[in-house]
Amino acid sequence: xxxxxxxxxxxxxxxxxxxxxxxxxxxxxxxxxxxxxxxxxxxxxxxxxxxxxxxxxxxxxxxxxxxxxxxxxxxxxxxxxxxxxxxxxxxxxxxxxxxxxxxxxxxxxxxxxxxxxxxxxxxxxxxxxxxxxxxxxxxxxxxxxxxxxxxxxxxxxxxxxxxxxxxxxxxxxxxxxxxxxxxxxxxxxxxxxxxxxxxxxxxxxxxxxxxxxxxxxxxxxxxxxxxxxxxxxxxxxxxxxxxxxxxxxxxxxxxxxxxxxxxxxxxxxxxxxxxxxxxxxxxxxxxxxxxxxxxx
Numbered sequence: 001x002x003x004x005x006x007x008x009x010x011x012x013x014x015x016x017x018x019x020x021x022x023x024x025x026x027x028x029x030x031x032x033x034x035x036x037x038x039x040x041x042x043x044x045x046x047x048x049x050x051x052x053x054x055x056x057x058x059x060x061x062x063x064x065x066x067x068x069x070x071x072x073x074x075x076x077x078x079x080x081x082x083x084x085x086x087x088x089x090x091x092x093x094x095x096x097x098x099x100x101x102x103x104x105x106x107x108x109x110x111x112x113x114x115x116x117x118x119x120x121x122x123x124x125x126x127x128x129x130x131x132x133x134x135x136x137x138x139x140x141x142x143x144x145x146x147x148x149x150x151x152x153x154x155x156x157x158x159x160x161x162x163x164x165x166x167x168x169x170x171x172x173x174x175x176x177x178x179x180x181x182x183x184x185x186x187x188x189x190x191x192x193x194x195x196x197x198x199x200x201x202x203x204x205x206x207x208x209x210x211x212x213x214x215x216x217x218x219x220x221x222x223x224x225x226x227x228x229x230x231x232x233x234x235x236x237x238x239x240x241x242x243x244x245x246x247x248x249x250x251x252x253x254x255x256x257x258x259x260x261x262x263x264x265x266x267x268x269x270x271x272x273x274x275x276x277x278x279x280x281x282x283x284x285x286x287x288x289x290x291x292x293x294x295x296x
Contacts (some may be wrong), residue, residue, distance in 0.1 A: 009074065010048060012067065012074055049063035062067055069289075091287035092119075092121035094284075100129070100146065103144045103145070122284045138277055149251035158273075161270055165242060166244075168182075168234060170257055170258070173240070192233050195224070222239065
């Protein structure tokens with residue numbers, strides 16, 4: 001049986017005020033509107049809920065039972081409405097993000113530190129992951145990935161410029177083993193590769209020559225899911241490794257690593273903040289989007 005929630009609200013007000021006039025004042029409506037609403041509710045339920053006289057209003061036995069049942073529900077409903085209304089106010093609450101481990105510019109610290117400084121009522125819960133999954137199903141507000149792996153039904157906002165991958169090695173390694181002249185030469189080198197999880201085949205290193213993309217299965221001597229371990233081994237002369245130029249840039253500038261095979265590694269679209277296509281975004285997510293755009 002469908003019942004108009006407005007009439008239930010009228011009934012609760014009458015039950016608590018014990019007066020049609022007081023209930024009307026409480027709800028900001030006319031006494032006639034209260035009276036008509038009560039009549040519709042009683043007709044709908046097929047039973048009298050209140051006893052009315054010219055001087056007083058009291059609940060019938062059925063009215064007392066009905067009030068006991070609907071009052072807790074109305075409290076929860078009003079609380080839910082109030083909580084939802086908070087989403088239309090200033091940015092606040094928990095913002096859950098799933099971020100790629102190689103989104104260097106986004107997770108370097110400066111962007112996120114300035115965001116929480118500007119929005120102290122927002123709490124960030126950030127999961128660093130390279131797994132591909134449905135952020136909606138996993139209850140994340142947004143994610144950060146390379147544009148090429150983002151689903152087409154998502155809205156994507158750039159958080160970086162074009163990116164490029166690099167092969168790098170320490171000068172000490174190049175001194176001992178020489179530098180590969182072509183990606184296929186990597187087969188004869190000691191390589192340090194990345195794999196997303198145990199038992200998963202290591203990532204194939206991707207290159208381009210004369211506009212044609214190709215990859216090389218380098219059969220790494222060391223494989224790990226930790227980029228920082230890859231860098232530390234490479235800086236110590238342990239071999240050639242492969243990853244994002246932004247990640248390697250500080251080590252290259254300090255002379256700890258040297259870029260290799262740059263002619264075979266053109267730029268490509270970078271990282272994007274992505275989220276479901278929704279008409280009304282929560283203020284906390286809207287604030288992050290605006291901050292990302294301003295930061296760029």
